[in-house]
Amino acid sequence: EAGVTQFPSHSVIEKGQTVTLRCDPISGHDNLYWYRRVMGKEIKFLLHFVKESKQDESGMPNNRFLAERTGGTYSTLKVQPAELEDSGVYFCASSQGGQGYWEKLFFGSGTQLSVL
Amino acid sequence: KNEVEQSPQNLTAQEGEFITINCSYSVGISALHWLQQHPGGGIVSLFMLSSGKKKHGRLIATINIQEKHSSLHITASHPRDSAVYICAVRSGRGVESSGSRLTFGEGTQLTVNP
Numbered sequence: 417e418a419g420v421t422q423f424p425s426h427s428v429i430e431k432g433q434t435v436t437l438r439c440d441p442i443s444g445h446d447n448l449y450w451y452r453r454v455m456g457k458e459i460k461f462l463l464h465f466v467k468e469s470k471q472d473e474s475g476m477p478n479n480r481f482l483a484e485r486t487g488g489t490y491s492t493l494k495v496q497p498a499e500l501e502d503s504g505v506y507f508c509a510s511s512q513g514g515q516g517y518w519e520k521l522f523f524g525s526g527t528q529l530s531v532l
Numbered sequence: 533k534n535e536v537e538q539s540p541q542n543l544t545a546q547e548g549e550f551i552t553i554n555c556s557y558s559v560g561i562s563a564l565h566w567l568q569q570h571p572g573g574g575i576v577s578l579f580m581l582s583s584g585k586k587k588h589g590r591l592i593a594t595i596n597i598q599e600k601h602s603s604l605h606i607t608a609s610h611p612r613d614s615a616v617y618i619c620a621v622r623s624g625r626g627v628e629s630s631g632s633r634l635t636f637g638e639g640t641q642l643t644v645n646p
């Protein structure tokens with residue numbers, strides 16, 4: 417079974433440019449989460465999809481970040497325009513859903529974003 | 533102050549040593565996760581627990597709900613155990629918390645020398 421895959425693994429862009437990160441969750445997983453770790457800090461929640469709907473986007477830092485999950489399958493996270501403080505590792509995770517707090521989360525390998 | 537605190541931040545051990553990583557949290561939780569991240573790699577879920585103790589190979593995780601504290605132990609440590617170990621808690625209760633987000637500790641960088 418394929419795990420959670422993220423693309424690209426690394427991205428280096430200049431301030432002001434646009435970057436789109438992609439996450440393919442495990443097939444059949446309804447829950448999809450985006451998390452971010454900036455240098456020296458703990459991983460923080462960005463948002464949560466249940467199928468194609470945004471369940472919780474309270475962690476999104478500002479309106480330069482746009483997440484979509486069309487059709488309830490893969491998700492994209494676009495940063496436009498990118499700023500220096502957006503640099504970090506962006507993780508995606510998925511879970512099946514409907515199992516209460518006991519459901520297991522599966523993480524992707526992350527995308528290392530560097531904004532210069 | 534973070535809702536999830538880990539200690540130590542960095543830990544260096546010799547191969548074979550018994551290792552303990554601690555996690556304290558300040559919120560009500562439904563479950564606690566221990567995660568592992570190898571350099572350049574993704575995050576792997578090691579344990580998910582809400583009470584008592586779990587064991588998998590050389591890894592043992594315990595949680596004390598009353599004290600809001602969990603520990604991850606590694607027996608007979610090995611260089612391949614070198615990684616960042618992360619504690620994360622899921623708040624909320626019951627079915628509705630299946631979508632609850634995780635709150636993470638900063639992680640403990642473990643280095644095991646041969």
